[in-house]
Amino acid sequence: MAESTAKTPGPFDPEALLAAQRRNAEAFTSAGKIVADGMRTYAESQVGMMQEAMRGLWGTMQTGGSASVSTDPSDQLARMRAAFDRVLAQLQELTQLLLKVQSDALAVLNDAAAANAQALGGVAPNFAEMQKTVTEAMQNASRQVTAAIDEMRKRMTALQEETRQAMGTGKAGSAASPRT
Numbered sequence: 001m002a003e004s005t006a007k008t009p010g011p012f013d014p015e016a017l018l019a020a021q022r023r024n025a026e027a028f029t030s031a032g033k034i035v036a037d038g039m040r041t042y043a044e045s046q047v048g049m050m051q052e053a054m055r056g057l058w059g060t061m062q063t064g065g066s067a068s069v070s071t072d073p074s075d076q077l078a079r080m081r082a083a084f085d086r087v088l089a090q091l092q093e094l095t096q097l098l099l100k101v102q103s104d105a106l107a108v109l110n111d112a113a114a115a116n117a118q119a120l121g122g123v124a125p126n127f128a129e130m131q132k133t134v135t136e137a138m139q140n141a142s143r144q145v146t147a148a149i150d151e152m153r154k155r156m157t158a159l160q161e162e163t164r165q166a167m168g169t170g171k172a173g174s175a176a177s178p179r180t
Contacts, residue, residue, distance in 0.1 A: 020116040027112030031105040038101030
């Protein structure tokens with residue numbers, strides 16, 4: 001009977017459970033702050049992009065709309081291409097920002113989950129492998145976005161060239177070369 005009175009570690013350890021809950025609360029708070037800061041940066045970027053576009057529009061309006069606008073189709077194509085490239089660059093910038101925010105927030109949550117699993121003595125899932133899988137998926141998504149943007153640039157270049165040929169200019173100039 002003396003053996004049955006010996007204290008054996010049970011599945012319920014209130015101190016470890018309390019510490020795990022504290023870690024969870026801290027992790028969610030940190031992840032929330034990361035996401036909030038990221039969304040603030042995202043919104044500020046969008047506001048900056050809109051302000052830049054409005055300044056350009058206002059400048060065109062101030063000059064009477066026609067003083068700086070050429071009616072030459074090649075000039076119009078070059079301006080269209082520059083605007084297209086600017087929008088794509090902004091899209092890439094915002095996409096990278098959101099992927100980084102997501103990755104940072106997940107890292108905080110994964111670290112807390114791994115610490116909790118270790119502290120509670122449970123069989124922990126392989127968080128390092130899960131994080132690697134998530135990271136690879138996000139990198140693949142980023143590569144797909146980049147490939148789609150490159151394809152859009154190629155199509156824009158082809159459209160510019162077709163337009164030039166249709167206009168009879170046939171110039172393959174600097175406006176037709178895609179940005180890298």
